[in-house]
Amino acid sequence: MQPGWAGGYGAETPYVPNFSTSQSPAHLALACAVAGVHWAPDREALTVIDLGCGRGASILALAAANPGWQAIGLDYSPAHVAEAREVAAEARLANARFIEADLAGMDEAAAAALLPEADVITLHGVWTWVSDPVRAGILAVLRSRLKPGGLVMVGYNALPGWSGDLALGKLIQNLAGALHGPADARAAMAFAAAQALHAAGAPALRNSMVLQDFAEGGNNASFGWARYLAHEFLPSAWRPAFPTDVAAAMAGAKLEFVGQAKLWRQFPELWLTPQQREALAALPPGTDRELAQDVFGARQPLREDIFIRGRRPAAPEALGDCCLALERLLPGGAVQIDTGIGKATLPKAVAGPLLAALAETPRRIEALAAIAGDCGLTPRELAVFLVSGHAAVPVWREAAGAAALARARRFNTVVMQRWAGEVQEAGFAIGLAVPRLGGPLPLTAGEAAVAMLLADSGDATPDPGAIARALLAGGLPLEPGKAATLVRDVLNTSLAGWRAMGLV
Ligand SMILES: C[S@@+](CC[C@H](N)C(=O)[O-])C[C@H]1O[C@@H](n2cnc3c(N)ncnc32)[C@H](O)[C@@H]1O
Known part of the structure; x- marks a missing residue:
């Protein structure tokens, strides 16, 4: 049953413990430098807030990698907040705090009573799933709590990238609404019904990325997939947004566009033909480039846009x-x-x-x-x-001491125990905290399990057979042949980097 407090958001099943590297200040700093925008906070004393933090995976990893930071997650789902607090306690992260609060209708005074001023505020997977009063609450938080010079990262379902899935989204919402049972099961059944319509030749579903991905096996029929569908499409306010409209809303909190966190998107020459670039160059001055260039980006379903409160040019170096x-x-x-x-x-x-x-x-x-x-x-x-x-x-930093490494290792052990199986089944990445990176390194659950074994053994020349056996004994659901291949690949491709950054 949809809980009464949810305001139309599908809050009855917990979200996947997801994180995005674009929420990491280290990545945001690079994105600012690439865009030529000045952002130079005190690196050891950041305050970071994640609005709609889900189960807290991003905030927890940032807190684990940066003992001197304050990392705060806010979400209105008590189940999400309770779990995030449990992980913080288990990993002894005193600098991670989780607040249960509804953003709907939150005003600046309420935001100031709840939250400190922040260097970075992120909202990933929230803006295009929530109603207007929630959006107004988000803007009040940004106006009241973001420091001058601070950054915001908004990850949202973007148009025109989602245009091929608008009919699918509405169908799933409508069909699931007519069914009974848990949200993920209803979403899965509604998806199957939409697939049948697609198979019967529905032109409005022909350009659906979600259906195409599923048909190509990019996603699997796991509980993680059903839960993703439920969170993606069941919120009644789901409506992908054009970048122009998101930027206009952010301007209401004095925010100016910096660039996309997906760095290659800042380089139209990488993904537009000369003819397309010529057509863009011929548009009248003042045209929104982000909007215009996205008409060529056939698959730009999720934009991760960075905004700054007070845009200044970056130093040349x-x-x-x-x-x-x-x-x-x-x-x-x-x-x-x-x-x-x-x-x-x-x-x-x-x-x-x-x-x-x-x-x-x-x-x-x-x-x-x-x-x-x-x-x-x-x-x-x-x-x-x-x-x-x-x-x-x-x-993010030149070096990390033994205490910081041990603290991150403790956190990594906790998240592997809690979430590795779940993210593996859902096909999501897990983020292991790496102090030198100032945040999480995204890994598959299998890679992360190998990293933990390598870190524990400390062997200068690890024995691939022994690691593969330990991997299987550790309970990761892998066939023996696949475990051996995974270990070999990791040793060949990743070990050097992991050692250089201090993960193992
Ligand atoms: C799709 S999840 C995204 C979670 C996380 N940011 C991520 O990227 O994995 C959206 C989150 O927003 C939260 N949320 C939705 N409406 C909210 C509201 N009115 N106030 C606070 N949190 C809300 C949900 O509980 C959920 O955890």
Whole structure:
């Protein structure tokens, strides 16, 4: 049953313990530098708030990686807040706080009574699922609680990217409303009914990304998938938004657009044809570029837009000073970005020396550009290729002491015990806290389990067979052959980076 306090949001089943790397201030700092916008907070004393924090995965990982920060999650679901508090207590994270509060109708005074001033406020998966009074409450929090110079990251269902799924969303909402039982089961049944309409040749469903992904096996029929469907489509206020309208709403809290957290989206040359760019260039001045260019982005379902309260130009050295760590060595050696339309490639000849250098130690972008030499790409472009191509991740601090590493390890053990099975079944990533990154590293549950075993063993030359056996004994649902392959892949591609960033 939909609880009375939920105000039309499907709150009866807990959300997946999800996190987004775009909520990590380290990533936001790099995105600002790439966009040429100044953002230079006190790195060891940040206050970060997540509105609609779900089960707290993002805030918990930020608190675990940054002992000097205050990390606060706010959500109106008592089940979400209770679980997040339990994890914080179990991992002994005194700097993580979770508040149960309804954003609907919250005014500036109420926000000030509940929350401190913040350097970063994030709302991921909230804005396009909630009613107007909740949106008004969010804006009141942003007006009242964001410091001048502070950042906001809004992750939302974007139009026109979702236009092919509007009919599917409405159908699922309507069909599920006529059924009985738990929300996830109703959502799954409604989805199956919509699939039958699609199979019978419904033109309004022909361009549905969700149906296409499902048909291609990109998602599975697990409880995580059903729960995702319930949270995606059952909230009665679900309505994807155009970037222009989100920016206009944010302007009401004195916020100016910085750029997209998906860094490659800041480079139209990577994903638009010359003809498309020419057509965009011919538009009248004052046209919203974000809106206009998204008509070419066939698959831009979720935008993660960064806003700042007081936009100033970045110092010339800001980008070069950002530091990157190796995320993984890529098979074949080239770095590729999947733009949803095609693949942008940083060739092996350029990528190889950069990844080899990062395998030794994290490096500043200025140093990486020097290694790349005269390759025809700017430092900005190199950074975007490495990060959006999942070869590198931004680094937040130069070093992390033993106490900070032990604290993060304790948290990682707790989240693996609690959430690894669930995120594996749902096909989501798990975020292990890494103090040098100032936040979580996204990993599959299998990769994360290998990382924990490697961290525990501390072996200079790990034995792949022993790790695969320990993995299976640890209860991760994997076939023996797959465990051995996973361990081999991880040792070949990820171990060097994990060591350099201090995860193992
Ligand atoms: C789709 S989930 C996103 C959770 C998390 N931010 C993430 O990205 O995984 C949306 C969250 O917003 C919360 N929420 C919805 N309406 C709310 C309201 N009026 N006040 C506070 N939280 C709300 C829900 O309880 C839920 O946890």
